[in-house]
Amino acid sequence: MDGTRTFLGAVGTALPGEPVDNATLGKLLGVSDEWIDIFVGTETRHFGWDLATGEVLRTLTELCAEAGARAMAAAGLEPADIEFLVLATATPDTLLPTTATQVADLLGLDQLPVYQLQAGCSGAVQALDLAAALLGGRHRTGLVIGGDVTHRHLDIRRDPVELSSEELVNYLIFGDGAGAAVLSTEPLGEAVEVKAVLNRLVGLGRAPGQLVDWYGISDRDSPRRMLLEDYREIESSVPELAVEAVLDLLGLTGWAAEEVGHLLPPQLSGVMTGRIVERIALPGAREVSCVRTTGNTANALPFLQLERLLGDLAEGDRALAVSIESSKWIKTGFALEKAVLR
Incomplete structure (x- = not known):
């Protein structure tokens, strides 16, 4: 940044x-x-x-x-x-x-x-x-x-x-x-600073893991399916990409793994999130998840996680959030730190 x-x-x-x-x-x-x-x-x-x-x-x-x-x-x-x-x-x-x-x-x-x-x-x-x-x-x-x-x-x-x-x-x-x-640009409300944002397409040459289609007036009776997902590839690739994203964010911030107190992992499903957290090497970080009670709400998920995080952040606390999109394989995330206001 x-x-x-x-x-x-x-x-x-x-x-x-x-x-x-x-x-x-x-x-x-x-x-x-x-x-x-x-x-x-x-x-x-x-x-x-x-x-x-x-x-x-x-x-x-x-x-x-x-x-x-x-x-x-x-x-x-x-x-x-x-x-x-x-x-x-x-x-x-x-x-x-x-x-x-x-x-x-x-x-x-x-x-x-x-x-x-x-x-x-x-x-x-x-x-x-x-x-x-x-x-x-x-x-x-x-x-x-x-x-x-x-x-x-x-x-x-x-x-x-x-x-x-x-x-x-x-x-x-x-x-x-x-x-x-x-x-x-100035601290207000919760005063949590965004220290880094990761946003990288990593799907060059790879088949999409997810397809969401739409119909127009000329093809609304088409038999093709509106929603397709390669769950085997998603189960294989998303945990790996999540680990990469965490390492990328640590590199962008210069933080050590043990300095991260909170982890907002990808929220594909309750089972998948559990597998991903096991793969991510942040043993001291508290998991902040919501998918078991909200389902996978896609673009709403990071905000639902943030809502659960903010009240638990003390001055100087650090958090990493990761989100992986399987459509054409995009790894994203961000790093947060509760501002110390003196």
């Missing part, structure tokens, strides 16, 4: 509806809740759509605006204080207008640059990376938001017998949600 310091002042999150447990979901999908717990390790998740009818009850725009409003309120800021907005998602409500501009409208933001990044699990960190660059220019305070929803890709009305195991697991892993953070 350049000479401009970047501080995280506050975080806000939004999860739609009541949590859906494995017994409820398993009954709809024809699998046991015990099997879900053993295979996936996720206990509950939230959906912004009705499980019985598929009706959308909370849009991504609404969730992101709720999270953004909470972050601004926690930082003690008004809309006029926000100088830019960056939003990351893989599942926008519409292609145009962008979800970012719709969220800005709901938050009362005007006369400011608004950016939307199309990305999967790496998007929240990409948004943080862009925000840090903007803060190094003429801006002093901005809002970063990440969120995703599942209603376009999960159809509970389908006969579970028709679902392949690769499709079925998506119903068990993913959930809906949004998160937001206020960033600034």
Whole structure:
């Protein structure tokens, strides 16, 4: 990072509806809740759509605006204080207008640059990376938001017998949600400094591990699947990339492994997160995870983890966060340190 310091002042999150447990979901999908717990390790998740009818009850725009409003309120800021907005998602409500501009409208933001990044699990960190660059220019305070929803890709009305195991697991892993953070060049609110941001595409020559498709008016009846994932490759590669990301962040900060007190690991599923943490050589770091109760909410996950972290940080405490995107293989992460204000 350049000479401009970047501080995280506050975080806000939004999860739609009541949590859906494995017994409820398993009954709809024809699998046991015990099997879900053993295979996936996720206990509950939230959906912004009705499980019985598929009706959308909370849009991504609404969730992101709720999270953004909470972050601004926690930082003690008004809309006029926000100088830019960056939003990351893989599942926008519409292609145009962008979800970012719709969220800005709901938050009362005007006369400011608004950016939307199309990305999967790496998007929240990409948004943080862009925000840090903007803060190094003429801006002093901005809002970063990440969120995703599942209603376009999960159809509970389908006969579970028709679902392949690769499709079925998506119903068990993913959930809906949004998160937001206020960033600034001066310490405010929680006064946590962003010491480094890692954002690297590492998929040169590699087949994608995940594909999320979309249909237009001319191919909406296409039989091709909307969501594809190579779980074997993901299970093999993500832990390795997570270890690399931690080492990269330690190199960027100059920190020793034993100086890191908190680890925010990738949140693919409860089972996968457990495997990843075992591989990462930060034995003294406290794990900060949420995926077992929120499901994989993609771009919302780092904010949900941050919400659990901030209250436990004392002055001088250090944390590393890692997120891996398997679509075209992107390793991302960031390093935080609670500012010592004297």
